[in-house]
Each structure stands twice: as C-alpha cells, then as structure tokens.
Amino acid sequence: MFHKEGFKIILIATFIVGIGIIAIENVVSINWLNKLLAATLLIFYILILQFFRNPKRTTNINDSTIVAPVDGKVVVIEEVFEKEYFKDQRIQISIFMSPLNVHVTRYPMSGKVKFSKYHPGKYLVAWHPKASEENERTTIVVENKKFGEVLYRQIAGALAKRIVNYAKPSMEVLQGSDAGFIKFGSRVDIFLPLNTKINVNLNDKVKGGEQIIATL
Structure with missing residues (x-):
C-alpha cells in the first residue's frame, strides 16, 4: 500500500524506468553493462516504492x-x-x-x-x-x-x-x-x-x- 502523496512520483518513476530499460536493451550491446544499468534503474525504482509505502497501523485510542x-x-x-x-x-x-x-x-x-x-x-x-x-x-x-x-x-x-x-x-x-x-x-x-x-x-x-x- 502506498501513500497518496507518492502516486504521481511513482507513476513518473514507472514510466522513466520502463523507457530506460527498453532504451538500454536497444542501445547497450555490452552484456555486463546492459545488466548493470538495468539493475541500477530497478534499484532506483524499488527505493521510490519503499519511500512512499504506507503500512496499515493499529492504534489503541487513548486520550491519556x-x-x-x-x-x-x-x-x-x-x-x-x-x-x-x-x-x-x-x-x-x-x-x-x-x-x-x-x-x-x-x-x-x-x-x-x-x-x-x-x-x-x-x-x-x-x-x-x-x-x-x-x-x-x-x-x-x-x-x-x-x-x-x-x-x-x-x-x-x-x-x-x-x-x-x-x-x-x-x-x-x-x-x-x-x-x-x-x-x-x-x-x-x-x-x-x-x-x-x-x-x-x-x-x-x-x-x-x-x-x-x-x-x-
């Protein structure tokens, strides 16, 4: 579950990573470099998702x-x-x-x-x-x-x-x-x-x- 404040950034990041991986596959012919660049983009994407996560929390309501x-x-x-x-x-x-x-x-x-x-x-x-x-x-x-x-x-x-x-x-x-x-x-x-x-x-x-x- 992600926080609503991250929806726009996550959408943009999804687009950038998707386009980036396609570009890497078509432009970079060196296999190890291709994999390294793709992995870097995926790590960036995972960090964005991690930052905007919104885990459900259970609060025991108590005014004291x-x-x-x-x-x-x-x-x-x-x-x-x-x-x-x-x-x-x-x-x-x-x-x-x-x-x-x-x-x-x-x-x-x-x-x-x-x-x-x-x-x-x-x-x-x-x-x-x-x-x-x-x-x-x-x-x-x-x-x-x-x-x-x-x-x-x-x-x-x-x-x-x-x-x-x-x-x-x-x-x-x-x-x-x-x-x-x-x-x-x-x-x-x-x-x-x-x-x-x-x-x-x-x-x-x-x-x-x-x-x-x-x-x-």
Missing part, C-alpha cells in the same frame, strides 16, 4: 497516551523553552527519520486542532540543533481534555523539499490517523506538558501510530 507520530529514531528528550506557541517550558521529544523509514505523519493524540502554521525556511540536516527553528516546517497544536494542548512540528531535512500537512484549525482529529507526509528525510518534534511520563529513551526506534511514547 501519546503515540509516535512517525517511524524513526529518538534523538532528543529534554526540557526546553517552546517560544513559538506556548512560550513556556515543555518536554521535547524529537524523532529522526532516515530516507528508508516510513514518512507518513500520524496524529499523536485525538482532539481538536487549535493551531496550524507553515514556515518557509532552510534545509539544514534534520538533526541540526537549529533545524527546529530555521528549517522549513509546520507547527500543529492539538488539544484534548486529558493532555490539554500538545504541539508537534514537522521539520524538513537536507533532502526533504516538501512538507504535506492535513491539519486545519478546528478540525477534530483521531489519534494515529494520517496527518501528512514529509518527502525524503526529515524529523518531527513533539512538545509535551512537564508532568508527562516519557516512555522512550534516547536512540530508541519507534513505530508511528502504534508505539506509546508518553503518558499522563
């Missing part, structure tokens, strides 16, 4: 838990001053996605979207300390009765050139459902209340939409 919004590696757990929306101290959890991870963004909790804003910016590597403030990014705040307001931020990386965000103010959203997509390498930051219990450690690998990363 936060699930990982993306697949990836936990690279930051720390108390920080969140200055865009809350303007106070929060616990930040950052999850880094490599190009091989699933890049679907999922809502970390159910509730109402209170804030959604796109910021143009740079394309620093996603793990750069200033990426959260200087890179292209979207900031989304969801509120429910248990957690109150929780902010998550989609951040572009050095390769990511387009962030897709489906969250709009006043929308009612469901924990674990499709919230957007970040194309080609990126990171998501989550900002939680200080009384939140963190259920992950640095360098843990998490699964979006299923794994509980925090509880009240």
